Amino acid sequence: GESVGLHLPTLSVQEGDNSIINCAYSNSASDYFIWYKQESGKGPQFIIDIRSNMDKRQGQRVTVLLNKTVKHLSLQIAATQPGDSAVYFCAETLYNFNKFYFGSGTKLNVKP
Amino acid sequence: NAGVTQTPKFQVLKTGQSMTLQCAQDMNHEYMSWYRQDPGMGLRLIHYSVGAGITDQGEVPNGYNVSRSTTEDFPLRLLSAAPSQTSVYFCASLPLGDNVLTFGAGSRLTVL
Secondary structure (H helix, E strand, O other), X not given: OOOEOOEOOEEEEEOOOOEEEEEEOOOOOOOEEEEEEEOOOOOOEEEEEEEOOXXXXXXXXXXXXXXXXXXXXXXXXXXXXXXXXXXEEEEEEOOOOOOOEEOOOEEEEEEO | OOOXXXXXXXXXXXXXXXXXXXXXXXXXXXXXXXXXXXXXXXXXXEEEEEEOOEEEEOOOOOOEEEOOOOOXXXXXXXXXXXXHHOEEEEEEEEOEOXXXXXXXXXXXXXXX
């Protein structure tokens, strides 16, 4: 999901399918990564996080994968539901560093 | 527990006018921050604070001032608004030692 000009990349999936949202991060020194979900007209909300000493972390219906070699994160959503429709952002930081850097986001559109 | 409260939700200014975006949190979070969100560019950090009396610059601080006189409040001031400051502004906080931001609902600012 790289940003192209002013347009958010969009992922359209059928309800019930699995979704994979990708993010390339910029700083090889970053050691903590977070996925946020932003619904229309609202602020971002925490979904799941991962430290750099892990490759994978699972939550409820969500899994985050981290590939430090290519500086890549992915968010997998199982059995996608209409309520999952939102913009998803990844964020990177140095743990306890107090500065967070956000990706440009991917819009997930779930078709019923 | 109201979380992070931002006011106003919407504001229209003319070029050169000044205004203050308010942010208050009732979670006793030491860390507070301001982001701006522009289409296709994700969230960019403007200013942040790790406690009362302490502020620091983020990625895009020019044209904005902040102060932190209390733990609860972190206002963002535009001294002379410019059309380039048209954006959606988010305030976010977290307790020191944590790494997950709690966001407000956002303030949409238009500068004509």
